[in-house]
Amino acid sequence: MKYWESVIEACGLSNAQNANWQANIETWINVSSLTTAKCVFNIMKNTLILLLLFCSNITFAQTYFEGEIQYKNETIKKDSSFDLTKIISWPSKKSVFYFKNGDWIQKPDTGMVEYQYFNHRANQQFYKIRDLDTVLFYRYNDLTPEQDSVRSTNTFYNTDTLLGKVCNRFVLQTASTRFTFVYSPDININPQWFKATKGGYYDIIYRTMKALYLKVIIETDLYISIVTADKIQRRPIPDETFPVIEKLAKREL
Incomplete structure (x- = not known):
């Protein structure tokens, strides 16, 4: 036996x-x-x-990334007359990003925004402004008014190494902005969480990358914003990390 x-x-x-x-x-x-x-x-x-x-016939559940990423921020002017305060993240130098089951919250160290929060079930992105009780939000079923239509996308493989991980680059070009995402397939997520999320181009980005980015370069005619991960940790994220949207005082943008 x-x-x-x-x-x-x-x-x-x-x-x-x-x-x-x-x-x-x-x-x-x-x-x-x-x-x-x-x-x-x-x-x-x-x-x-x-x-x-x-x-x-036994199937094993796919393990997606859950954890914390710490980012550092850098902004470079291309036009000396450009007012950096128009950038929502200014003057933050670093932020902490928590991700769990398609939801994420990002908390900068300083600046106008206390946190940004995306709830994938509601398909809404929230902005908590410091010293303001009402939370602003967009419905991400469609592009927001500030977003241009996509002109082109390209993927380049094995271009970078970040935090010891070999990464690819995904480039998304709109009429006014070029987004370059550097990502590792190791930081994998479920693209189905974002399949109906046109806001932020999430549907295109995560359908292609199937991963979170470790670096993003946002370039316009006026400035370049660079956000780079300097620490990443897989760990359980408590539900209490995220706000309960039903309890928020909200105003739609």
Whole structure:
């Protein structure tokens, strides 16, 4: 029976299934003891086939990234007359990003915005302004008024190494802005979470990358914004990390 116990354990059967299989095997062995060695062999062979068929139907859940990423921010003027305060993240130098099951919240160290929060079930992105109780939000079912239509996309492989990970580049060009995302397939996410999210170009970005970015370069005629990960940690993120949107005082943009 030791051999069969190891086979059952390898198949990951539940206690009830385990007991059922062992009872069947004991019965077959008792019956086979009254028969010829050939019958014993056939019974063992058929039982093993059944076990292997059962095991082949076991599917293992995909493990997606859940955890924390710390980013550092840099902004470079291309036009000396440009007012940097028009950039929502200014003058933040770093931020912490928490991701879980398609939801994320990003908290900059300083600046006008206390946090940005995306809830994928509501398909809405929220902006909490410091010293303002009302939270502003966009519905991300469509592009926001500030967003241009996409002109082109390109993917380049094995272009960078960040935090010890070999990364690819995904470039998305709109009429006014060029977005370059540097990402590692190791930081994988489920693109289905964003399939209906046109706001922020999320549907295109995550359908292509299937991962979170470790670096993004946003370039316009006026400035370049560079956000680069300097620490990443896979860990469980408590639900309490995210605001409960039903309890928020909200105003749609």
